[in-house]
Amino acid sequence: MKQGQHQKRKISVLGREFAMPQSRGVRIALGVALCIFGLLGFLPVLGFWMIPLGLLILSHEFHVVRRVRRRLIIWWERRRRSGN
Secondary structure, three states: OOOOOOOOOEEEEOOEEEEOOOOHHHHHHHHHHHHHHHOOOOOOOOOOOHHHHHHHHHHOOOHHHHHHHHHHHHHHHHHHHHHO
């Protein structure tokens, strides 16, 4: 990659890829906003689905959130395999 070029960050949700904002501050603000508004999921339009999406976005910025996400993925895969 040449100097000055930035790699486009993408997020994969349910097999579809979405481009994330290039600015780190905007990504963090978006992730935090989704988590906060997700807590108001009992209201119309907003939903609890916003919390995992916000955490997924934040996991690309913070190693603590990324570590928790990876542990959840491993736990989910083990649980799914043991059920078959």
